[in-house]
Amino acid sequence: MRHTLPLAPQFYVTAPQPCPYLADRMERKLFTALQGDTAIALNDSLSKQGFRRSQNVLYRPSCTDCAACLSARINVEQFTPNKSQRRTLRRNEGLVRRTTSAWATEEQFDLFRRYLDSRHSDGGMADMDVFEFAAMVEETPIRTRVIEYADRETGNLVAVCLTDLLEDGTSMVYSFYDPHRRSDSLGTYVILDHIDIAREAGLPHVYLGYWVPGSVKMGYKSNFSGLEVFRGGAWEAFQGDEAYDAQLHPLSTDPIAEQVANISLPDLSHPVKRT
Structure with missing residues (x-):
């Protein structure tokens, strides 16, 4: 007997675990699988509702008594670089952008390991090996690219971003860079270049992941003009920290059943092909 996947996505909740952003808190995620011919449409739709992709899964924070994490994106039309960001662009004029398919390389992994060992040695990804790294990059059912940045003179790889292509923007899934070039502000530069990528493609947004008030790790995102956050079921212009x-607060998060009921699903009867 042939079995088919359910047309409507099924949603699940993870068990609570320590929050990586705010001390003494527990995180929980609402998630669903990305699979089959409907993956692109589902990813496009749920990304607009605060979800993020990790390999073949879409997830959104659904913590029991905390609603601090807010999905963030930059409105490209509303963005203007500030003085510091213009300096960052000038410092990195010697970099060249290379766009490739979602394929992992040893050079990428070497840079990834140096980045983790220097910046996130105690994080959840600290023990990732080359096979797990390859899975992070290559296991994607949607339109994904690897954006590399290399030194024009030496050819050395200095930054990488795993980037999804959405119908309304680019989504920066994960980025890493040479930790020894701290003064070059490579993390900021990669975001600035993704704004250019979106503008060149006529796409209105750059999705950045989550902004978390009170988190030093996430504070840099509020430095970008044109920032929008997803709050109360809608996108709004960032109002300041x-x-x-x-x-x-015990009433910060709606019950899971109510959250799922309020998710808008796309018409999954007309699959979109991955290119």
Whole structure:
């Protein structure tokens, strides 16, 4: 007997685990699988509703008593680089962008390991080996590219971003860079270049992942003009750090059944092909 996948996606909740952004808190995620011919349409739709992709999974924070994590994106039309960002662009004029398919290389992994060992040695990805890295890059059912940045003179790889192509923007899934070039602000530069990529492609947004008030790790995202955050079921222009509360509250998060009921699903009867 032939079995087919259910047309409507099934949603699940992870078990609570320590939050990587705010101390003494527990995180929980609402997630669904990305699979089959409907993956692209589902990813496009749920990305607009605050979800993020990790390999073949889409997830969104659904913590029991904390709603600090907010999905963030840059409105390309509303973005203007500030003085510091213009300096970052000038410092990195010697870099060249290379766009490839979602294929992992040893050079990428070497840079990835140096980045983790220097910046995130105690993080959840610290023990990733070359096979897990390859899976992170290559296991994608949607339109994904690897954006590499190399030194024009030496040819050395200095930064990489795993980037999804959405119908309304680019989504920066994960980026890493040479930790020894700290003064070059490569993390900021990669975001600035993705704004250019989106503008060149006529796409209105650059999705950055989550912004978390009170988190030093995520604070840099609020430095970009044109920032929007997903709050209360809709995107809104960023109001400034002081407008967002990272405090615990038992009524911060709706029940799971209510969250799922409020998710808008696309018409999955007309699959979109991956290119």
